[in-house]
Amino acid sequence: MRLRFAPSPTGSLHVGSARTAIMNQLVSVANNGTLILRIEDTDVSRSTEESTNAILSTLKWLGVSYGEGPFFQSSREKLYSKYIKKLISEGKAYCCFCTQEELEEMRTKQLHKHISTGYDGRCSKLSQEEVAEKISQNLPYVVRLKIPPEKLMFNDLIKGIVEFDGKLLHDIIILRSNGSPTYNLAVVVDDHEMNISHVIRGEDHVSNTPKQIAIYNALGLEAPIFAHIPLIIGADRSKLSKRHCDTAIEDYQKKGFLPEALVNYFSLLGYSHDANNEIMTLENIAKTFSFSSISKSPSMFDLKKLTWMNNQYIRMLSDKELYDKAKSFCKDIPLEEKKIKKILLLSKDQLKVLSDIKEICAPFCSYKIDWDQKKVVKLLKKERILDFLKEFIEKLEILQDFSLNSLEILFDTQLGLDSIKKRDAAQIIRFASTGKLISPPLFDTLYLLGQQEIIIRMNQFLQEVPCQEKMY
RNA sequence: GGCGCCAUAGAACAGCGGUUAGUUCGGGGGGCUCUCAAUCCCCAGACAGGAGUUCAACUCUCCUUGGCGCUACCA
Missing domain, CATH: 3.90.800.10 (Glutamyl-tRNA Synthetase; Domain 3)
Structure with missing residues (x-):
């Protein structure tokens, strides 16, 4: 089986093209075929070398590999x-x-x-x-x-x-009048010359197919077998566009989606699969691949599901893998590498995309905390909650050996003295010291911030609260 | 306008003539947990409409409606 993926270099790799590429890869793996990459640049005015390079590198990142090519139509005009x-x-x-x-x-x-x-x-x-x-x-x-x-x-x-x-x-x-061949002609000639047996492409090419068959007939050549996969559509069922979401694979790369998640998501989108276990490698999907399992109707791109899947892949990463992959997203974070690494590993499970690390690190960077008190209206209504916080700070101020362990002991001891729920106690401390209700595990967070810093922050928080309290 | 393709919950898929129409994501609620996440439990939610065929239709046929694609000296 000989297959081809034939993008035109008029922009970076689009979600739809990527899906086609992945499907070709899937079929190729399933049938031990050869995938050929062909750049369809017969329209000189719209094709750029920059696009070609972008497409090539994105394909590489995705893990789509081709046995032959890339071939360029622009160099085959003769x-x-x-x-x-x-x-x-x-x-x-x-x-x-x-x-x-x-x-x-x-x-x-x-x-x-x-x-x-x-x-x-x-x-x-x-x-x-x-x-x-x-x-x-x-x-x-x-x-x-x-x-x-x-x-x-x-x-x-x-x-x-x-x-x-x-x-x-x-x-x-x-x-064309400028002497260049049009798409339909070039495709037919190339598919024949390259001995392509199966053409797997988007459904938008269905109406081109009879034209191409007419060319095959005129040339006395046999047409390959066609498989037209339904298009990916946006949330309003129209053609996927920037209106709906990011349409370039590069954008997903920049946000910290993993290629494995993207490949997994796109190979199962519009594919009849086992819904109980959707986390699968392309190789595994290929084992039972069949064209009849490809749906005939267009599939909606669901960013939430992709995001869910990405999180699944992130949590499967080893600590080292995670750090290597997340590194490039940590560049702008004004913290020492060791600390970032620590925070990263602590919050591995909650990363939806790798770029989330910036937000998670934020409370560890900024010394100016903005306590949005609306977030803690409920929490502040709990009885003695601020007293607990004050007492916790007092004990913290005289704590000699500041460590993960001593922090926890201090917390538990204070909790024993007050009749406050553990979760409320933890949340008020979390909020006072980070300005957030979500963070890595509390004691790790406190420890990483340091004794001095958390005392300062919590006291600042207390200064801001009373005047606000009258509002409620 | 012409031609083509498509039609099960909000989304992706199961169901292949007889089912309480199932699973996953998402949504809602709850348990557990120091938060989030994860996990567990519960809830809501679908066969586009109409004719046929049949004892029986989500499933087969036709029509309608709706959606999408193509209709370029783009690919």
Whole structure:
């Protein structure tokens, strides 16, 4: 089995393209096939080298590996023109000199008549002399393929038999007036030259398929097997766009999603899987892969589920792996490396994405705490809660050996003297010393902040509370 | 306008002619825990509509409706 992934370098790798790439990888692994990477850059005006590099590095990061390539269509133009010349000489394609205005007029008329829009084939009636004459006049022209008025069908591995009527297809352009081949022509030539057996691509290509089959037919070549995977859609069921969420895989990389989670999520999205165990490697999914398990309807991108899955993968990381992967997200944190590492490991389970580490470290960095008292309205209503805090601070001030252990003993002792719930006691201390209701385990947090610092913070907190208290 | 594809809870999937229509994420509630997370328990929530076929239809057929894709000298 020979497969290909063929992105066009007009931007960074999009979520939808990534899914296609992952599906190709999945099928390739499942069938011991070869995946070929081909950069579809026939449109010079939109393709950039920067995009190519971005796509290549993102694919690498994702772990999508290809056995051959990358090949660039822009460097294969001679090949395409060979095929185009063949089609012209056999009378299966012809030069078209119609202007933009003519084409537009044609279209409006068709729209008016409520019939399908497209070229009416008028230039195919030009005689050889007329064509030669126009060319000698240096008139710009494109080359169009004659599409015979017959049924064009293919058996899609996902959709089943799909049939189109050639009569409604119209003669498509295969060579632009600037001399470059169009997508449909280049795809057919390359898929044939590269011996591609299975074309797995997005559903947006379904309507291109009959056009490509027409080219295969004209060339006397056998078309590969097609599998069109349904598109990924946004929360409002429309095509996924920046309106909905980040659409570039790079964005997810920057936020601290793990490639394994992304690969897992996208290979199971729109795939009939065992819902009881969704955490699977691509290799495991490949073991039971079948095209019939791919859903026929589009799938909605669910960031919450991806995030959940990412957390699952983060907690599976070893301490060392976690630190290595999180390192790049810790650069801007004004703390010593050792401390960050400590906090990171303490909060491993609660990281949804690696970049969360910044927020978790915040209370350990800033000396200016903003106590948003709205968060503790309920807590402050608990009886003797502030007394407990005051007493805790007093004891803390005279504590000789500040350690994890002594802190805990001090806390428990004070708790024994007061009739306060442990959770309330812990929360008021947590809030007073960090300004947050969420933090790594309390005693670790206090210990890391240091005796002096927590005393200062908690006292500051107490100074701010009383005036606020009257509000409630 | 034309052509094509699709249709089970908010989301992703099960169900393949007879089920109290199931699982996972999400939502709500609760237990446990110093918080969050994790985990455990509980709750809400779906077969788009209409005709057929059949003893029986979420499941098969057709129609309608709705959604999406394509309709470029983009890919």
